Amino acid sequence: MGVMKVDRLKAILQSINGLVQKEVLVGIPDSAPERKDDEPIGNAAIGYIQETGSPVNNIPARPFLVPGVADAAAKVTPQLQKGVEAALDGDVDGAERRMAAAGLLAQNSVRARINSGISPELKDSTLAARRRRGRTGTVPLIDTGQLRNSITYVIRKRK
Template sequence: MKITTDNVAQVLASIQELASKQVMVGIPATKAEREEGDDEPINNAQLGYIHEYGAPASNIPPRPFLIPGVAHAQDKINNHLQKAAKAAMDGNAEKVDVELNATGLVAQAGAKFEINNGIFEELKKSTLAARRKRGRTGVKPLIDTGQLRNSITYVIRKKD
């Protein structure tokens, strides 16, 4: 005896759910604030943008970490997105969410890895002197307190 079940509605709902979501990686406004007591007048999202693209008027060179970090993780990201698509075709909405979260984690890790290991223009002597004055000894660009790196996260949102 052969039993056939009609799960077309479940599959279509799962595909629609996947198609309506997007994984976004970066520094969302809700995670952008710097710790209390910092002298920085800007938040982590603004600081991340400045470092990603540079600020010529302030003599800050670009030190991109987000776009290259995600790009270096693209094969792993694509693997999880393919698994999400397969799960949607199987009607497994729960697995779709698991794979979208895995996608976000991989992309987030890629950006953080880039901050830790990327090759950036060296810090200026004045920046190093300012760090030493604050009791910091690190010379790595983009890493002073670690707040910028630690603020990188991902969110899964409904597409607009």
């Protein structure tokens, strides 16, 4: 029985190079189209204001993005490790699938964090304003659901 040797070094190096040139980003794209043209700011700006707060506008910080991604780390890390293993095997598609799986896990974690309710609770005046608009929800960051639903992930080439 003979031994067959296959030189896969070139494919492996291309796969690794392709992997290190990509990154998985989780957040709200600035171009998120969920808002109407007549609304003054988009979901990305709203998300930033909610994440960091705006003392000038009396809006408390309600961090959801960074903590939501951090909550997913234990599940995301094995996916990324398997992506590296796929790249080492020369499997570019497998590496990208693992990156996508990691992105989806982080995206869902951020959305779940919003669904669980971010403190502080809404003020009575905010709840009254919601009721006037026909809204009955009391969960911070969820009024129409547009902000939560705009959270996504992308895989892109590093800049």
